[in-house]
Amino acid sequence: MTLTSIAEDDDQDIEATTSTTIYVCITCRRAGDPEDGVRPGLLLARATARAAEGTGVTVRQVRCLANCTRALSAAVRCDGAWTYVFGGLDADKDAGALIEGARLLARAEDGVMPWRGRPEILKRGLIARVPPIDFEEESE
Amino acid sequence: MTLTSIAEDDDQDIEATTSTTIYVCITCRRAGDPEDGVRPGLLLARATARAAEGTGVTVRQVRCLANCTRALSAAVRCDGAWTYVFGGLDADKDAGALIEGARLLARAEDGVMPWRGRPEILKRGLIARVPPIDFEEESE
Numbered sequence: 001m002t003l004t005s006i007a008e009d010d011d012q013d014i015e016a017t018t019s020t021t022i023y024v025c026i027t028c029r030r031a032g033d034p035e036d037g038v039r040p041g042l043l044l045a046r047a048t049a050r051a052a053e054g055t056g057v058t059v060r061q062v063r064c065l066a067n068c069t070r071a072l073s074a075a076v077r078c079d080g081a082w083t084y085v086f087g088g089l090d091a092d093k094d095a096g097a098l099i100e101g102a103r104l105l106a107r108a109e110d111g112v113m114p115w116r117g118r119p120e121i122l123k124r125g126l127i128a129r130v131p132p133i134d135f136e137e138e139s140e
Numbered sequence: 141m142t143l144t145s146i147a148e149d150d151d152q153d154i155e156a157t158t159s160t161t162i163y164v165c166i167t168c169r170r171a172g173d174p175e176d177g178v179r180p181g182l183l184l185a186r187a188t189a190r191a192a193e194g195t196g197v198t199v200r201q202v203r204c205l206a207n208c209t210r211a212l213s214a215a216v217r218c219d220g221a222w223t224y225v226f227g228g229l230d231a232d233k234d235a236g237a238l239i240e241g242a243r244l245l246a247r248a249e250d251g252v253m254p255w256r257g258r259p260e261i262l263k264r265g266l267i268a269r270v271p272p273i274d275f276e277e278e279s280e
Contacts, residue, residue: 066268067268073268138202
């Protein structure tokens with residue numbers, strides 16, 4: 001399926017036919033958090049899984065996105081789109097923002113998560129993005 | 141091709157049959173660099189392309205990996221492996237390290253770029269990593 005053919009479907013079909021996944025780092029903790037006890041990253045993963053129910057977005061727990069200095073961390077990927085890594089997330093507040101970002105990315109015809117309408121934490125918490133597999137080189 | 145079948149080949153075959161790509165951000169500049177003139181990121185992309193000759197590693201120029209605060213930036217991806225984003229790169233010095241990192245990743249049977257033997261700049265410059273598409277969830 002190409003981005004063009006996705007674009008010809010309506011929103012509902014897009015979300016059903018594209019595979020959108022949020023990877024939440026369950027080893028993440030903030031500076032000063034105890035090493036034992038439940039990791040805040042795990043709490044964020046659980047909250048995101050709850051928030052994803054019925055949305056078609058998949059949530060996967062992952063051990064370390066290597067963004068430890070700017071935890072909590074999550075990555076959002078979607079077939080044919082750029083993959084986004086976010087940091088500075090809050091387990092109590094940001095699950096919904098991750099779902100909203102994933103849905104924005106799934107609907108984006110150009111594979112880029114739009115800045116406009118993106119939840120604020122996914123703006124200031126943007127760590128990096130990686131091109132889709134079929135990415136064509138950009139000229140100088 | 142699975143990671144298992146890759147592991148059964150010898151090193152040369154691995155590098156020939158896996159698709160290993162380095163994405164170099166050509167818009168990157170360091171704090172204080174002029175906005176006009178050749179971007180250091182472009183210089184790094186060119187140096188990395190030269191260093192890749194004959195290695196089987198593909199180098200792609202990309203406009204912005206969104207790691208602007210910790211430029212220069214590049215990402216290394218390989219089929220079936222984690223994708224790695226690096227920052228703090230130097231256009232004059234680090235092209236070879238990116239190639240070495242890409243080759244380490246291509247040879248890694250577990251899809252993880254080994255820490256041991258990894259060029260120093262790919263240790264201290266690690267920004268984030270993202271799981272492969274076929275990643276299976278890790279348990280709590």
